[in-house]
Amino acid sequence: MEIDTHYINQIEIIINIFTIANGKIKILLFRRDEDPFKGYWMLPSNLLMTSETIEECANDTIYEFSGLKDMHLFQCDVMSKIDRLPNDRILANSLIGILDEETITLKREKRKITSEWFDIDTIPKTVYDHNDIIENAIKMLKNKIKNNELLNIFYPSDFTLPELQLVYEQVFNKKLDRRNFRKKMINLKIVEDTGDKNIGKNGRPPKLYRFTNKEQNFLDI
Amino acid sequence: MEIDTHYINQIEIIINIFTIANGKIKILLFRRDEDPFKGYWMLPSNLLMTSETIEECANDTIYEFSGLKDMHLFQCDVMSKIDRLPNDRILANSLIGILDEETITLKREKRKITSEWFDIDTIPKTVYDHNDIIENAIKMLKNKIKNNELLNIFYPSDFTLPELQLVYEQVFNKKLDRRNFRKKMINLKIVEDTGDKNIGKNGRPPKLYRFTNKEQNFLDI
DNA sequence: ACAAAAGTGTTTTTTTTACACCCATGT
DNA sequence: ACATGGGTGTAAAAAAAACACTTTTGT
Known part of the structure; x- marks a missing residue:
């Protein structure tokens, strides 16, 4: 297999993980502890490897960040602005993951990365374009709930x-x-x-x- | 910029172009005239270049295939199955493009590639996984119309x-x-x-x- | 004058809205 | 016994559904 270098792309898979706790919709964010953007929050993400599917990459990423597994996942958006990151040209493919609260409660284990569930109406400052990605994911999530597509996954x-x-x-x-x-x-x-x-x-x-x-x-x- | 070869990906941008003619929803397909899949139909597509955004690639592709321009475009889906194509590992990012009929009528010029508008309930055999991509795009299109999001673009x-x-x-x-x-x-x-x-x-x-x-x-x- | 396609109104049924008091538990 | 939060019914208003004849044009 030969690849023309004009067509080499790096893609990061970014996951918006939502749950509902006591009737409040929440999203799981992680704190970045290195510059730039130290102290800002971020969505879990990883570069997609040539040898894996997006779902595999997403599942591994979620597990690595949170210890959580077997989430309901679906496609959300793709960002390709050339300057979305300052130095590299990396595409972003954002997914939505749905977790029911019981699963979270069971899997509450300590991880090295600080994480927190945020109400979707009080999202903190995030790295790069993650606020845009989150905003878009919330919009899609709400639309799906309006169409009665998702609540049975939040509440199994x-x-x-x-x-x-x-x-x-x-x-x-x-x-x-x-x-x-x-x-x-x-x-x-x-x-x-x-x-x-x-x-x-x-x-x-x-x-x-x-x-x-x-x-x-x-x-x- | 250095890239770890594990993270090299090729992505093709694939566009589902829809219009409405006399109340029938139609999709624009092109005939493939070389093996494999000679005589099958396909969606217009191109590999994404490192230097362009997805929207730029999509617009160029549409123009190259059909001579059409300035279409309303939005994200639809991403396919990443390792074996979606027989030889290469290429991701697919499918978009939906909306054309109003007047624009089509004005721009009806002759192109080298045979193209045809198909009713969305009689899609012919297509190359690779294009039938899956089309099916998905039709689903999203219908949902958006149900939510009154798109008809004003079909009918400006x-x-x-x-x-x-x-x-x-x-x-x-x-x-x-x-x-x-x-x-x-x-x-x-x-x-x-x-x-x-x-x-x-x-x-x-x-x-x-x-x-x-x-x-x-x-x-x- | 006939064929083709579009326009129009009323009644019934269903759905939505508005609204206030009682009930089961914990302290 | 009291505080807390949850459960319940009815009547009025609005929306949806069912239904058939008349109007305007082209031929």
Whole structure:
């Protein structure tokens, strides 16, 4: 195999890892501890090797940064501005990874790199163009949730309706009526009662629901 | 700049060009006239050069294949399976390009490569994994139309409601009632009457409409 | 005058909205 | 017993669906 050097490209795979905790959508960022951009936050990333697929690279990268595995992954965006990094010409392929909270709780182990989950409405300063990448990923994530494509991955088991309502309120950016929200989710058969309750917290224990396996339902004409 | 050869990648930029003609959504394919895959159809593509952005590469490729320019372009997908091509390891980045029919009609010039517009429900056999790429692009295109994100680019000037209805019928894959469709489009202020009519065809001349500049409206909760 | 295609209105059904009190648990 | 948060129903308004005849043009 011979390659014309005009066509040599380096590509970094960058992953936006989201989870939902107590109804708040969060993204996992890592602190950079060397200059330039020391103290800034960053998305996990690695250069793609010739011998691996993007999914393999993404999974390895996530594992290396966080110890987490087997995330639901999908394509998000590609950035190719020549000057997106100051010195090298490196393309960026950003992915979205979805983690359910249970998995995170189980795998909470100590890593060398400082990491933190940030609410998606309070993203800190990040290195290079990572703020643009994050902004774009949040947009795609919200759109997918609006189209009922993703919440069953955030919640593989059960959840309460008040928590789910918080998620929708963030995505649609408006307050929803508790009774109407409930009716809608149940009547449209998006969720179903598991019969269990979430005991242990303050106040009346909420019922637990699960997603039915209905296909995504788009805005119908 | 030094590059570790493990991180050398070749990327081809592949463009799915869509237009709408008489209410039918179409994609532009080119005939391959050399083996392997002689006689099969293909999407226009080119290897990305180190010195250009993806958008530059895509625009040049489109122009080289079709003579068309200044298309609305956006990211679609990235394929990285090691064996997607038989001999080389080349990544594919597929984009979607939107053309309005008027522009096409104006630029209809003769090119050396045989090209043809195919209805999106009768895609012919294509080279390599282009059928997968097209299928994916059609899915994304339909989703965007469902979310009212794209039709104003397909129709920069005016159009008739019967034609628009055909588009929605393809996207939602069901027949719509003429009166209800009309009421909805007009009442939701998605379209507005231009005052003109489309004379010259058989039957009563349809009124011409244009899109209002309302922001996209998603399925609301 | 006939064929072709587009335009139009009303009624019924469904969905959405608005709104306030009671219930189950922990302290 | 009180504080906390969760659950529930009904009526009014809005939106969607069902449905058939008339109008304008070309031939």
